[in-house]
Amino acid sequence: MKHIVAGVAAHVDAGKTTLSEALLYKTGAVRTLGRVDNGDAFLDPDTLEKQRGITIFSHQANLHYGDLSLTLLDSPGHVDFAAQTEQILPVLDYAILVVSATDGVQGYTQTLWRLLKRYHVPTLIFVNKMDADGVDREAILQQLQTELAPGCLPFDWDGDVDLMPEETAEAIALQDETVLDDYLNGTPLSTPMIQHMIQRREVFPCFFGSGLKMTGIDTLLDGLSRWTLESEPAAEFGARAFKISHDEKGERLTWIRVTGGVLKTKAEVLPDQKANQLRVYNGGKSQMVSEISAGGVGVILGLTDTRPGQGLGAAANSPAPLLQPVxxxxxxxxxxxxxxxxxxxxxxxxxxxxxxxxxxxxxxxxxxxxxxxxxxxxxxxxxxxxxxxxxxxxxxxxxYRETITEPVEGVGHFEPLRHYAEVHLKMTPAKSGSGMTFDTDCPVDVLGKNWQHQVLTSLQAKEHLGVLAGAPLTDMHITLITGKASIVHSVGGDFREATWRAVRQGLMMLLANDGDQLLEPWYQFRLTVDGDNVGRAMTDIQRMHGSFETPTTNGANTVLSGVAPVSEMQDYARTVQAYTHGLGQLECVVDGYRPCHNADEVIADADYHPVSDLENTPDSVFCAHGAGYPVAWDQVPTAAHVPYVMTH
Missing domain, CATH: 3.30.70.870 (Elongation Factor G (Translational Gtpase), domain 3)
Incomplete structure (x- = not known):
């Protein structure tokens, strides 16, 4: 039997939980069809979810369809809980992205698409609510291909590859040059070929139906069974944590996907931490098991030091989360x-x-x-x-966040009596949204491997602050380029101090040349108002320092799509409700960080004095005549023992 783990993701109100309920009902996993609005959905068992009628936490369900064993992970649809959705993506074999036929691709849909691409999750698309009046299937398919990927193609014919429409076969072949060459030379598409194209995220099968009316569900299940591939498990034990929760008794639960080997009860998972108990959940109910094999999803009790994204055993850690609170x-x-x-x-x-x-x-x-x-x-x-x-x-x-706009070499020196370390760091601007990254480009004969490791560890050990408003740094790449140690006096803590001071000293050097930059979070918004209020909406957006694309019409309403600072738009939804008398709608999705629109004002209000921040000082300590003495940041390059590597 083929076993895959699939996650269901969607923009809020696209019908994601309704689709999950339909899949469970069709496969006999539940006897009655639950409803979100009735508070009896199988995958919304939490009290808060029942009260609010939305998915807040990720949940697990297990179902079987033919020779397919499917573990389904439902995720929140509201943008405020997007971090919960991002947590499950690294453990998925496939994702089912639900798109509402009445709303199409929304801002959060595009955010989910970027996340699925980041974590390399093969994706099937289910266009829900096809039973609504005025739905245009071809227009929706065109939007999917334009706004998501050209490989979004209809797969709702009879599943046999020999019965595939010719235009669909040609469209599939166009997504891969090698496949296209073979296809043009007479080699027909095969099921394994298409399966691998889907797995490589070249093709995204699209299905159409209604979760509420139970249409298109069998076709989607057939597609999951036919077009997916089981992941190859590793021989050595490995698992990846994707969620931490607590049960009704207060027990700490570590949710994991086993990536290799077998996890057995009482096995040591972390140093001095054993799997005291293993559970497999199905909705709100659980069952104790003695082991979880590769590919399985379950819960470990007895671990205290786990976190979402952590690799256990031979499994690597997941990348740092892309979505951050604002x-x-x-x-x-x-x-x-x-x-x-x-x-x-x-x-x-x-x-x-x-x-x-x-x-x-x-x-x-x-x-x-x-x-x-x-x-x-x-x-x-x-x-x-x-x-x-x-x-x-x-x-x-x-x-707020801070970054830099030009490269600089930061120097830190720490030499109180009987201590010694000097560190030179090359700090360069990085791509927006890349966060902080670190590496070394220093010969080991200049600075030993152990000391270089100390520098990299120190760079990762704290959240570094900028010098404009004391906000955390982001979108920077820091490289160790040279340094110096003492055979007699250097210890690891010396390099921690020198490293942290080097970062701050480099920032102060840039501050003198306007090379530091304050960033703020921006929303991508979609504002729907009636025709009488379009002028008011446009004026408001411009006043909020936002921008918008050419307005579009949606029946009697006008839709404005664009971007604006979170600081200006965060409370605007109430204003929209007031001047449209409850008929307008504002959807906002965090669209990352951009240069702050009122940086001077924010910096002045912060009243941050970087030299006075003793926990993040840019100054260094040198030694003379048997005693350490402080050296101001702007004098450090002259006093440094190692010459500059970069030209200044």
Whole structure:
């Protein structure tokens, strides 16, 4: 029997959970067809999900269809919970992307598409709600091919490859040069050939139907059975964690996909941490098992140091998450004990690392980072229902980032008495959205391999702050290019200090030449208003420093699509509801970071003094006459023991 793990993803209200219920019902996995709006959906078992009628957490279901054993992972559809969706992507064999026939490709649909591409997940597309009035199948297919990929092709004929329409066969062949050459030379397409093209993300089979009316479901199941390939398991044990949760008894659950070998109960998964118990979930119910084989999805009890994306055994870690929170909120305790609240939030942060809970000892304040207002409401409800804590949140603030616009060589020197390290780092701007990356280009005869490892470890050990507003750095590549150690006095901590100082010293060098840049998060928005309010909407967008494409019409309404700063548009949905009397609709998806539209104002308000930030100092320490002494950042290049590598 072929076993695959498939995830279901979609824009909110596309009918993703309804489709999942239809798949479960068709295959006999459930006896009754659940409904999201009735609060009885099999894959929305959490109380908060039942109350809100949306998927908030990822869930697992298991079903069989012919010779196909399918583990289905349902994911949230609301953009505020996109981090939950991103967590499951690295463990999928395939994804089912649900697109609403009435709404087409939305902003969040495109975000999901970028994520699926990033994690190299082969994808099948189900166009849902085809029973709605006025739906144009060909127009939807054209939009999929234009906005997602040319390889989005209809696969809803009788599944036999010999019965494939000629135009479909030609379109498939066009997606691969080698396949096209063979096809033009008379070699017909074969099932294995198409399976591998789908697996390589060259072809994206499209199916059409209605989850609510149960149409097109058999064709989709046939497609999953016919066109998918089982992943090749590794011989050595490996597993990848994709979710952390807690059960009703407070037990910590590590959700994993086994990538190789077999995981057995009581096996040591991490140093001094064993799999005390193994479970396999199906909706809200679980079953204890003695082992989970390669390809299987399950839960480990007994691990305390796991996190989503972590590789266990021979499995590698997943890439760092692409989606990051953009809003920062202070917790208003309302008489709740700060330590009790912080402990509860730490548990929720354990489940969702993107929450980024921080505690400021100076102002006695807890802050959390989130994606949007719906997530904030759910967080408030979780604290109340799970921990009996009634708190509120202050006014949100924007999470800014900083980067650089030109290369620089940063120098750090740390030489108090009986200590020694000097580090030179080449800091260069990187592609937007790439985050922070590090490497070394330093000969080992200049600086030993062990010291180079200390430098790279130190670079990764903390979140580096910029010098404009003290915001975290991003979109930079840092390379160790030279340095110096003492045979007698150097220890690892010396290189940590020198490395951190080198980063800050380089930033200060750029600050003097306007080479540092403040970034802010931007929304990609889609605003729908009636014809009478188009002028008002355009004026508002321009006032918010946004931009929009040529307006389009959708019946009696006008649609404006564009981008705008989160700081300006984050509360605009209420304004839209007010001036359209509830008939307008604003959809916003975080579209990454761009240069801040009002940088001077934000920097002035931050009132950040980088030289006074002693925990992130740009200055160095040198030694003379048996004592260490400080050297200001702008004097460090002259005092350094190793000459500059880059020309200045």
């Amino acid at each position: 809003l920062n909120y202070a917790v208003t305790l309302n008489g709740v004990d700060a330590h009790t609240c912080l402990t509860a939030l730490r548990q929720l942060e354990d489940e969702d690392p993107q929450l980024h809970v921080t505690w400021s000892e100076q102002v006695q304040e807890i802050r959390v980072q989130i994606m949007g207002p719906i997530q904030l409401e759910v967080l408030q409800e979780q604290l109340k229902t799970r921990f009996n804590l009634v708190v509120s949140f202050g006014e949100g603030s924007i999470l």
